[in-house]
Amino acid sequence: MNNITLPQPHKIIKIIHETKAEYTFRVHYEGKTDHGQFFMLSIPKIGEAPISVSSRGEDYVEFTIRKVGRLTDGLFGMNEGDTLFMRGPYGNAFPVENFKGKNLVVVAGGTGMAPVRSMLQYFAAHPEEIQSVYFIVGFKDRDAVLFEDDLAAFAKAEKFHTIYCLDNMEAEGFHKGFVTNYIKDVPFAEFDDFNVAIVGPPAMIGFTAKECVKNGVSEEKIWVSFERKMSCAVGKCGHCKINETYVCLEGPVFNYTKAKELLD
Amino acid sequence: MGYVMTKQRMDEVLTSLRETYRVYAPKKVGKFIRYGEVKSMEEIVFDEKSHFSPKEVFYPIVQTLLYFSENDVRESEVDARPVVLFLRPCDINGIHRLDTIFMENGGKADNFYQRLREKVKFFLMECCESFETCFCVSMGSNATDDYAVAVRVNDDGVFVEVKDETFANLFSGEAACDFTPAFVTENKRKVNVPAITDRAMVKDIHALEMWREFDDNCIGCGGCNTVCITCSCFDTTDIIYNETSRDGERRRVWSSCMLNDYSTVAGGHNVRAKAGDRMRFKAMHKLYDYNARFGKGNMCVGCGRCDMRCPKDIHFSETIDKLAAAVETLKEGKEC
Numbered sequence: 001m002n003n004i005t006l007p008q009p010h011k012i013i014k015i016i017h018e019t020k021a022e023y024t025f026r027v028h029y030e031g032k033t034d035h036g037q038f039f040m041l042s043i044p045k046i047g048e049a050p051i052s053v054s055s056r057g058e059d060y061v062e063f064t065i066r067k068v069g070r071l072t073d074g075l076f077g078m079n080e081g082d083t084l085f086m087r088g089p090y091g092n093a094f095p096v097e098n099f100k101g102k103n104l105v106v107v108a109g110g111t112g113m114a115p116v117r118s119m120l121q122y123f124a125a126h127p128e129e130i131q132s133v134y135f136i137v138g139f140k141d142r143d144a145v146l147f148e149d150d151l152a153a154f155a156k157a158e159k160f161h162t163i164y165c166l167d168n169m170e171a172e173g174f175h176k177g178f179v180t181n182y183i184k185d186v187p188f189a190e191f192d193d194f195n196v197a198i199v200g201p202p203a204m205i206g207f208t209a210k211e212c213v214k215n216g217v218s219e220e221k222i223w224v225s226f227e228r229k230m231s232c233a234v235g236k237c238g239h240c241k242i243n244e245t246y247v248c249l250e251g252p253v254f255n256y257t258k259a260k261e262l263l264d
Numbered sequence: 265m266g267y268v269m270t271k272q273r274m275d276e277v278l279t280s281l282r283e284t285y286r287v288y289a290p291k292k293v294g295k296f297i298r299y300g301e302v303k304s305m306e307e308i309v310f311d312e313k314s315h316f317s318p319k320e321v322f323y324p325i326v327q328t329l330l331y332f333s334e335n336d337v338r339e340s341e342v343d344a345r346p347v348v349l350f351l352r353p354c355d356i357n358g359i360h361r362l363d364t365i366f367m368e369n370g371g372k373a374d375n376f377y378q379r380l381r382e383k384v385k386f387f388l389m390e391c392c393e394s395f396e397t398c399f400c401v402s403m404g405s406n407a408t409d410d411y412a413v414a415v416r417v418n419d420d421g422v423f424v425e426v427k428d429e430t431f432a433n434l435f436s437g438e439a440a441c442d443f444t445p446a447f448v449t450e451n452k453r454k455v456n457v458p459a460i461t462d463r464a465m466v467k468d469i470h471a472l473e474m475w476r477e478f479d480d481n482c483i484g485c486g487g488c489n490t491v492c493i494t495c496s497c498f499d500t501t502d503i504i505y506n507e508t509s510r511d512g513e514r515r516r517v518w519s520s521c522m523l524n525d526y527s528t529v530a531g532g533h534n535v536r537a538k539a540g541d542r543m544r545f546k547a548m549h550k551l552y553d554y555n556a557r558f559g560k561g562n563m564c565v566g567c568g569r570c571d572m573r574c575p576k577d578i579h580f581s582e583t584i585d586k587l588a589a590a591v592e593t594l595k596e597g598k599e600c
Contacts, residue, residue, distance in 0.1 A: 003375040009335050042332075044510060047500040049530060066531065083335045111531075201533060229529050231500045231519070235370030236377070238497030238519070239527060243466060243548070244556040249370050261463070263470045264527070264535035264545075 004234055007042050007085035013060055015080055018146045022111070023076065024054060024064045027084055033061060034093030035119035036225055036253045040233045042085035043075050050230040050248070053089065054114035054147075055121060064114045064146065090233040091252045094119055094197055094223060103191040105134040107179050107208050109200025113137055113146055115225050115252070116199050121150065124157040134186045136163045138179040138204075142171045179204070183211040199225045202264075209256050222256035266425050266443035267435045274422040275304045277434050281348055285385070288321045289350035290314035299349075308350055310417050313395040317493035317569060318351045319362060322380040329376050329500070330514040339375075340513075346383045350415070352391040353447055354398070357405035358493030358565045364558050365496045376516060385428065388414040390445040394452060397568030399581050402455040405565035407447040414445040455581050456588035457562060460552045461595075468594050469548065474586050475540035481576055482539040486520025488570035488580065494550070494563050497521060521546050547583055 014026040033053050040048045041063060055062040067076055078084065096119060104123065106116050123130045135154055139145045145166075155162045155173075163182045165175040175182070179200075188194065196217060198208045205224050212222055226247050231237035233248045240247035242262040254262070269277075281287055282303065289308040290297050297314040299321050328340045351359075366377035388411035400406040412428030423443040426432050460469070489495040497519040504512035519526060522542050528534040536542050554563035564580070571579045 003339060004372050005375070006330070006339060007337055009337065042502065042514075045502055045504050045512075047502045047514065085332065085337055202535065227529055228535075229527055231498060232374075234372060234374070236366055236374045236496070237499070238365075238521065239499075241549070241553070244553040246369070261466075263467060264541075 005040075005087065005232060007040065007048070007087040009083045010086055012078060012080055012082050012084055015078070016062075018064060018148075019144060021067045021144075022064055022146055023067070024062050025075065025078075025084070026060050026062045027086065028059060029056075029061045030059050031089070033089045035096050035122065036093040036115050037089035037091050038115075038233075038252065039063070039086045039088030040090065040230070041075070044078065048231065050090070050228075050233055052115040052225075052252075054117045056118050064111065064117075066111050088233070090248060092250070094225075094253050095195075096122070099195050099197075100129045101131065103132045103134070103194035104130055105186050105188075105194060105196040105212075106136070107183070107196065107198045107200075108135075108137045109179060109204040109208075110139055110144065111146065112200035112204070112225075112227075116197055117147060117150060119197070120154060124154055124160060127158040130159060131191075132159045132161065133157075134161045134163075136165070136179050136182050136186075138165045138167060138200075139174075140167050141169055142166060142174070145174075178207075180207050180211045183208065183215055186215070188216055194221060196222045197225075198222065202226075205259075209260070219256045219260070224254055224256055224259045225252045226254065226259070226262075227252070265432065265435070266423065266441045267438035268421050268423050268441045268443065269435075269438045270421050271305050271417070273438065274424075275306075278302070278304060280434055285346050285348045286343070287348045287350075288318070289387075289389075290318075302350075305417070305422070308389075310389060313398070313567075313569070313572075315569065315572060316491055317358065317567070318349055318355050319359070319493055321347060321349055322384050323362065323366075323377060323496075325518050327376065327516045328513045329516050332502070332510060332512050332514070334510050342379055346385065347380075348387055348412075349384050350387045350389050352389050352567075353408045354391075354400040354403075354405050354565045354567045355493050356386055356388065356408045356410055358567065360410070361494040361554065361560075361563050361565070362496050364554075364560060368558070385413075385430075386411040388445055390414060390416040391448055392446045394448045394450065395568070397453060397571040397579075397581070398448070398451045399453045399455050399566035399568055401448060401451050401566070402453075402457060403562055403564055403566035406449070406451075414443075416443065416445060451566075453568070453581055455566070455584045457584065458551055458588040458591040460591055463556070465591065465594055466548070466552070469587070469591065470544065472544075472587075472590050474590055475544045478540040478543040478578070479538050481578055482522065482543055483576060484522050484524050484539050484542065485575060486522045487573040487575065488578075489520035489522055489546070490518065491569040491573045493567055493569070494565060495520070497526075521549070543583070547580075547587060550580075551584060551587065 011028045016024040038052045051063045054064040170176040228240035228247045289302045291307045298316040331338045366374040414425040416423040499519045550564035
């Protein structure tokens, strides 16, 4: 009997300090993952938690984890070469095939950048597969900025238009204000076809989607990714259930026409 | 086949059964009636409703799933013996709800549930007279034909119906009789089940004022979930044996959607921070979401244990009635 929740050991190849509070763990993994999927990571002394793939390579996946709450604390005592137990990948993914050849608007809030990062890296490396990418990301303050190297690379990437902002302060390369303030700067009317991907805290997703709709975006062009507590990722533990939908099974990526009907 | 025998004779049957099976039934445990292993008919409480459901027999409150070492993980083992479980029709119907979640949802079976669940054989306790808080008839879960053996106990002796041939030889020496179990046909407590006919109503139900009364009334203890035969939610927690090594184990522990941090994500955001929101979440799962997803009727089976358990005297049966009335009002409003 193949046990669907049995985790497997994987070596930590590298630990990258993104900020004081956020580390990226690069873990050996040779299987396939799609953009937006997640794994269940076994956090030493605590238990399992769902963590998005924030980047991937030939033989690794990366997870970017914020040192908040008791769930993620145990990971921060681990070193390169240590073994991490994990299982996955789980969930659906952004419909990247559908995004190809069109314009793509990506709006992310804070650690919400993690689930869209691998997709952005892909289009930065394959500009011939996309018409344009508008990437708007917001962080709390300068110390909370994640993935600095990627932000610099995306700003220079072919066909990329980037707007980086901070909630309460101005800084070099960053506007002051919320991501919602900059939706109006996206030339939706000029696009012949496009999609919008939004990832962040629930309120940020809601406000951003509404702002997009206000700017003439039809709901079926918007895709969001939900973060929810999960103890199994296979539809048993109940935590991620919203109405008749299980985020681990039908999500975490939802079209906004469906997402707006999901009421916690 | 039906048989009749004395209680003493049935005790001998239990003794033979116990050579192969572990036998569980509701029995007195301190001030509670709760499921435990039994050796004789005398121990089994037939004339009162158990305070706790039989689910803990095959879905324990705390269960070790895995053992970890530095670089390895190993699945735990369970008692290999099969189980005979004495239980009432509502609970058998409730276990079908648990099976839906653990065996079907997501398309794959949960191994840790399956490995114990598949060992269980149902011995139906005939239940013709309703108890104080029961509303199984309203929920349509008062009857079942899913049992291996059905048992009636009265002054004339013990009557059994054997459906599963595996158990036939145990009773082959007894006097044959025509016995099939009767089922309760009327409860004192009746509820109106909400008729949510349109998914679009979920938004209006979400906004109903009735949920706000629970913000103060409900203390979020989760007692209702703990005694519920259909509540399946769990958390996992990892234990290490000492601080200097990573040797340890993963445990599955029952969770409760009424607890404040049930849906709190790392970082602290809680999507249902008010008790009333959590009551709505529970009520809608039991009365709408489960059927909307699986098309198998209501999740709640009307065992009424939550009504007995609540320290704040919140009656789920009354909540069902209130929701049903609110749903009708919403429908009338829509038609105007």
